[in-house]
Amino acid sequence: MSDTHRLKEDCDLRRLVAQDLGPAPLHGGRAHLWKCPFHHERKGYSLAVWPDGYRCFGSCDTQGDALDWLRQYRHLSFADALLVLGEPQPELPPAEHSHLKGASEPPEWEWQERAARVVSLAEDTLWSAEGEPALNYLLERGLTTATIRAARLGYIPGDFREWRALEGLDVPCGITIPWFAADALWAVKVRRAYGDPKYVHIPGGSAHGLFNADALNNHRVALFCEGEFDTLVVQQEAGNLVAPVTLGSATARMTARWYSALIGQQRIFVAYDRDEAGKKATERLLRLSPRFRELRVPNGKDITEFYLNGGDVYAWVEEALSTETKGRYINEYR
Numbered sequence: 001m002s003d004t005h006r007l008k009e010d011c012d013l014r015r016l017v018a019q020d021l022g023p024a025p026l027h028g029g030r031a032h033l034w035k036c037p038f039h040h041e042r043k044g045y046s047l048a049v050w051p052d053g054y055r056c057f058g059s060c061d062t063q064g065d066a067l068d069w070l071r072q073y074r075h076l077s078f079a080d081a082l083l084v085l086g087e088p089q090p091e092l093p094p095a096e097h098s099h100l101k102g103a104s105e106p107p108e109w110e111w112q113e114r115a116a117r118v119v120s121l122a123e124d125t126l127w128s129a130e131g132e133p134a135l136n137y138l139l140e141r142g143l144t145t146a147t148i149r150a151a152r153l154g155y156i157p158g159d160f161r162e163w164r165a166l167e168g169l170d171v172p173c174g175i176t177i178p179w180f181a182a183d184a185l186w187a188v189k190v191r192r193a194y195g196d197p198k199y200v201h202i203p204g205g206s207a208h209g210l211f212n213a214d215a216l217n218n219h220r221v222a223l224f225c226e227g228e229f230d231t232l233v234v235q236q237e238a239g240n241l242v243a244p245v246t247l248g249s250a251t252a253r254m255t256a257r258w259y260s261a262l263i264g265q266q267r268i269f270v271a272y273d274r275d276e277a278g279k280k281a282t283e284r285l286l287r288l289s290p291r292f293r294e295l296r297v298p299n300g301k302d303i304t305e306f307y308l309n310g311g312d313v314y315a316w317v318e319e320a321l322s323t324e325t326k327g328r329y330i331n332e333y334r
């Protein structure tokens with residue numbers, strides 16, 4: 001291995017960048033995020049820096065390794081850059097405050113195992129005679145049986161005020177919606193037939209998941225929906241165009257973990273409900289990065305209502321992609 005190579009390997013680029021730009025405003029896993037200095041970014045945090053490289057996911061697409069950084073940002077000669085790489089770098093300072101909640105972890109493994117068994121049980125029930133009313137409800141919301149199966153929705157029968165003791169967990173009765181993402185089960189939300197609140201979690205789950213987050217791996221455009229059923233409608237109708245995801249409600253906040261999962265997305269549409277809560281939540285997301293953009297449903301209060309009124313979800317999403325980007329993302333992606 002050459003000396004240059006070894007110097008680069010020994011260097012944690014995040015420390016070098018912190019010397020130049022100050023402590024990282026955001027951390028997401030191994031990536032630390034800054035405002036990109038190469039395109040004088042004002043609104044977002046598009047510069048992602050890993051121990052061994054950096055890349056701007058904003059408008060300039062600048063990227064490189066530690067040597068590139070020293071030459072591009074500090075304008076050092078190759079020889080001087082090598083000298084800097086050989087110097088010891090100071091420890092990383094802690095992250096500053098930001099609009100995001102801190103990093104989030106999935107629930108402990110034992111909870112996940114128990115909850116996964118509840119999900120399977122509820123799934124079996126949904127497709128049995130006992131589950132018929134719940135299945136009919138889901139079909140009336142515009143979901144196909146393929147969508148319902150893929151999302152692994154299920155049903156715990158019983159009065160809406162009842163809770164069942166299953167697998168050592170307290171489980172509310174109603175339609176179960178599992179939040180699988182990144183090889184973990186983050187939460188199981190239950191939609192009850194009546195009652196307030198209508199949606200309750202099986203206790204012990206995390207409130208900081210991102211529903212359908214795995215779809216982000218296959219796409220460069222994401223679409224934030226307000227709830228799970230809207231997300232599933234978009235997945236069903238336009239899942240080959242965008243990755244629909246949801247934080248679960250208008251009041252749920254994004255964590256640095258999911259923000260960093262979004263760095264590969266070139267555009268992130270936000271199609272929340274057309275009401276006051278949806279508007280506030282949209283503004284909060286739009287403040288995070290200029291890549292976020294509001295996308296209004298053409299009619300109806302939300303995506304499901306638009307769809308049930310005969311709206312063409314595929315055409316709506318496709319049009320948004322083509323007007324926003326003049327077809328760039330579609331051509332690049334599928």
Ligand SMILES: [Zn+2]
Binds near residue numbers: 040057061
């Ligand atoms: Zn940039």
